[in-house]
Amino acid sequence: MANIELRGVEKKFGDVFAVKPLDLTIKDGEFIVLLGPSGCGKTTTLRMISGLEAVTDGQILLDGRDVTWLHPSERDIAFVFQFFALYSHMSARDNIAFPLQAAGMARDEVKQRVGQVAALLRIEHILDRKPGALSGGDQQRVALARALVRRPAAFLMDEPLGALDAEFRETMRAEIKKLHLAQHATTVYVTHDQIEAMAMGDRIVIMSAAVVQQVGTPTEVYHNPANLFVARFIGSPGMNLVKAKVEAGGVRLPGGSLAPVSDRWRHALEGSGLKDGSVVLGFRPEAVQVRDGGALRAAVYADDLHGGYTMLHLELADGEIIHGRAARDALNALGSAVRFDLDPDMMRFFNPETEMAIPS
């Protein structure tokens, strides 16, 4: 296993940046998720690590060895493709054995290694079938087996669950996570699904428009998004973002209600050089505490029962809709006025001009 280091790696197609200069160090045994909307450069980054895409500039180091200009076959990296890329003219067994044959391994050892990895993934019974005769999940397992069998320095996975049915995706997600823990293999995993990223990643690299927006643990990117993009992108629904004015004692929301802020935030906001006190207040739905006598007012716009809880859609005075989490048995007539407070520990502030988070 190995660590991967990207130094100023960039990719240009003509004059257009697919990936702007990017620095990233992936530790040995770490599960890194590259997350972002489609076209953000995450797959290009992965392909540059694999060598399938040449870098325009920068350096890629694998365990300190410069592999920037090595052919993919010389990097000792395994790649799992979104559509599996199993060879349809070979049986599952031959597909799995294929990387070992490249190294010219003896037949007995190939057989033994294929047997081991097939047992690990519980696919012994389908080894003689052609990929076309397998279910999506089994195709995925064969693709994973083909990557695992070589015991490579690192695994790269490009949306490996994207082609699976929703219910199956969760099973495979758990299987991949379990495999990762068992193998302790450095893994770079690309997805556009933030739930998948939160569930699997040790750290998440959030990309947008060819630029890394934030690198952090799932908890960090969820609770302390670095900018408005991350705040919106992470979470389902994303962070509530409301334009507000900084005043003595708190921030004033549209419609006149004043949300009190802690002393710590008051100092931070005063020192942050905001233009005429304009700020964006951000808070997660679970920071909303609906109660009589709360400091803030809103009207109930809609409520969705999610089983374990109710998601309230609240309309502020300026027509802005925010989301708040309420107890599963909370009853609120549509259109009725409610009052709520915000958990002071869960309030975050952003500079509307730079879109960056204001440090507390």
Add this chain to the structure above:
Amino acid sequence: MANAANAPRQKVVISTRVDKVSTGARLTSSFRATIAVIVALIMLIPVAWMAMTAFKTRPDAVAVPPKVFFEPSFEGFVSLLTSRRQLTNDEIAVYQQRTDLGWADQIALIRGQAITGPSAFPRQLLNSLIISGVSTVFSVGFGVLSAYAFSRFPVPGKDDLLFFILSQRMLPPVVVTIPIFLMYRQVGLHDTHIGMVLLYTAFNLSFSVWLLKGFIDEIPREYEEAAMVDGYTRLQAFRKIVLPQATTGIAATTVFSLIFSWNEYAFALMLTSDAARTAPPSIPLVLGTGGIEWAAIAAGSLAFLIPVVIITFLLRRHLLRGVTFGAIRKG
């Protein structure tokens, strides 16, 4: 309906159980099959007629009205494969007494002829086999390499080059036969196997590049990329992954190239005379003494059909199978 409980509630068109298919659907499918058989029969009539003529005697072949039922004879094949000499009446009498004549000699004797040796036709058939076989190997081989390059690499001026290659097909080949004839005579390629292989390869290559490019475009790049990440060079990935995946396209291109060079008439007539003469221009020239040998011509055409039929039959599985992408799921 004898058993209403087993009858399908909706119209079932395809089922492994005959009793589950609705009567209407069954009738429709047998009606379609009947039409298909009739069309196939109509298309086979000329071939069947040719096969029949090949086994007729000369009087039967030219009989009016045409004979559908006749006594089969190898006269046509004997005239095709041998050269003969007309015997005088005295000689015929002598020959009829001889007991050492083979069956072919006896057939010739019916028409008062004696066999003097084999004809040029077997060698012309062999020429056809060599020239079309080698040119097919070349045009498919070079075709698959350049199609792969056009499909996968950023070749400068790719579209123009492809159009340029295609434009070769826009010209009726007959137009250039005279210039090519003159050039071939100058450089000593006239009536040579190499000259004909070169010509047919050049003419087939544009077609095979385009056809194969379409097939290779359909093979996802991920296949080779997966092989390359797994430790193979690009050439190894091409050989182990791309070629097997392109089998269908290669089979189709092979058959089309083979049929073109096998059937080609105009160039062969102009550019070959003896050593490299192929079968197509020679078959209509099987003239006997006193009239066209229809049976021999039909026999020659029949013999000429067989190699192409065999190749097509051998490759039929690939031709019919269509392109399957077992494990690539399009999201």
